[in-house]
Amino acid sequence: MEEVRQTSAWVASHAKHVKVDSLEIENVADRIQGSVPKVEWDFEGIHYFDGGPLTVQYLLVLDAINFCFWPDEELSYDHLASGLKAALQQDNSVLDADRLQTYDGPQLRELLNWPRPLPLEEERIRLLHEVGTELERSYEGQAANLVKAAGNSAARLVTLVTRHFPGFRDHSLYKGRQVFLYKRAQIFVADVWGAFKGQGHGKFYDIGSITIFADYIVPAVLEQLGVLKYSSTLSNSIDSKIEISSGSEEEIEIRACTIYAVEKMRDLIESKFAKKVLSVEMDLWLWSKGVQDSDLAHHRTLSIYY
Ligand SMILES: Nc1nc2c(c(CN[C@H]3C=C[C@H](O)[C@@H]3O)cn2[C@@H]2O[C@H](COP(=O)(O)O)[C@@H](O)[C@H]2O)c(=O)[nH]1
Numbered sequence: 001m002e003e004v005r006q007t008s009a010w011v012a013s014h015a016k017h018v019k020v021d022s023l024e025i026e027n028v029a030d031r032i033q034g035s036v037p038k039v040e041w042d043f044e045g046i047h048y049f050d051g052g053p054l055t056v057q058y059l060l061v062l063d064a065i066n067f068c069f070w071p072d073e074e075l076s077y078d079h080l081a082s083g084l085k086a087a088l089q090q091d092n093s094v095l096d097a098d099r100l101q102t103y104d105g106p107q108l109r110e111l112l113n114w115p116r117p118l119p120l121e122e123e124r125i126r127l128l129h130e131v132g133t134e135l136e137r138s139y140e141g142q143a144a145n146l147v148k149a150a151g152n153s154a155a156r157l158v159t160l161v162t163r164h165f166p167g168f169r170d171h172s173l174y175k176g177r178q179v180f181l182y183k184r185a186q187i188f189v190a191d192v193w194g195a196f197k198g199q200g201h202g203k204f205y206d207i208g209s210i211t212i213f214a215d216y217i218v219p220a221v222l223e224q225l226g227v228l229k230y231s232s233t234l235s236n237s238i239d240s241k242i243e244i245s246s247g248s249e250e251e252i253e254i255r256a257c258t259i260y261a262v263e264k265m266r267d268l269i270e271s272k273f274a275k276k277v278l279s280v281e282m283d284l285w286l287w288s289k290g291v292q293d294s295d296l297a298h299h300r301t302l303s304i305y306y
Pocket residue numbers: 040041042043044066067068069070075076077078187191194212213214215216217218283284287291306
C-alpha cells in the first residue's frame with residue numbers, strides 16, 4: 001500500500017487545517033512503552049463466523065456497505081454486522097451473488113431488521129448490486145475465490161478489490177494530486193485476516209503493508225490524544241456538528257494525516273522500542289477506544305467510503 005502511504009504523507013506535508021504533532025506521537029508511544037494494547041478482532045462478538053467461505057462472503061458484503069452511520073443517531077456499525085449475521089443464520093443464501101443483485105431499500109432494511117431508511121440507502125443498494133454482479137462475472141459468485149486469487153498477499157487483495165469493484169476506490173484529489181486512502185478495501189483484508197486469525201483464507205504474508213483505516217472514529221481519537229491538531233475553524237465546525245464536504249481540503253487532510261500519524265507512530269515504536277507493530281493492530285486499539293467513548297466529537301462527511 002505504498003501509494004496510500006506516500007500520498008497521505010504528501011498531504012500531511014502540505015496540510016493547512018490539520019497538523020501532526022510529533023512530540024505527542026512520542027508521548028503516546030512512551031506512555032504505552034511501545035506496546036500497543038491488544039484488542040481481539042470481533043471484541044464485540046457481533047460478526048458471523050463459520051470458518052468457511054461464507055464468512056468471506058459475509059465480510060465482503062459487510063465492508064461494501066460499511067460507511068456513514070452517523071446521520072441516524074441510533075444506527076451504528078454494530079447493527080450492520082449483527083443484522084447481516086442474524087439474516088445469514090436464518091437463511092444461508094441471503095448473501096448469494098444472484099440475490100445481492102436483487103435487493104432494494106426496503107428489503108435491505110428488512111434483512112437488517114432496521115425500522116427506517118438507512119443513510120445513503122440508494123448507494124448501499126447500488127453497491128450491493130455491484131458486488132453481486134462482479135462476483136458472479138469474475139469469481140463464480142464467491143468472495144472466497146477473490147481472496148484466493150490474491151495468492152496470500154494483502155496488497156494484491158486490495159488491488160484486486162479496487163480493480164474489480166469501483167465502489168471501493170476510495171481516493172480524492174488534493175491540490176490537484178490523486179490521494180489514495182482505500183479504507184474499505186483495506187478493512188476487508190484486515191477483517192479476513194482477523195476473522196481467520198491469519199490462517200486459511202486469512203493467511204497474508206504481507207499484512208504489515210496495510211495502513212490504518214481512515215474513518216471518522218480514529219481521527220477523533222488521535223485528536224483527543226493531541227496527536228492531531230485542528231485549526232480553530234475546523235475544530236469549531238466539528239464541535240458544532242457542521243457537515244464537512246466530501247473532497248474538501250479539510251476532509252482529505254483529516255483522513256490523510258490520520259494515516260500519516262499512525263505510520264509515524266509505528267516507525268517510532270520500531271526505532272525506539274525495537275518492537276514491530278502492525279497498523280491493523282494500532283487500528284483495533286484506537287478504533288475500540290473511540291467507539292467506547294459516547295462523547296467523542298467526530299467530523300461529519302456524507303461519503304460512501306467510510
Ligand atoms: N478504523 C476503523 N473503522 C471502522 C472499523 C469498523 C469495524 N471493524 C470491525 C472489525 C473488527 C472489530 O471487531 C470491528 O468490529 C467500523 N469502522 C468505521 O467506524 C465508523 C462507525 O462508527 P459508529 O458510527 O460509531 O458505528 C464508520 O466509519 C465505520 O466504517 C474498524 O475496525 N476500524
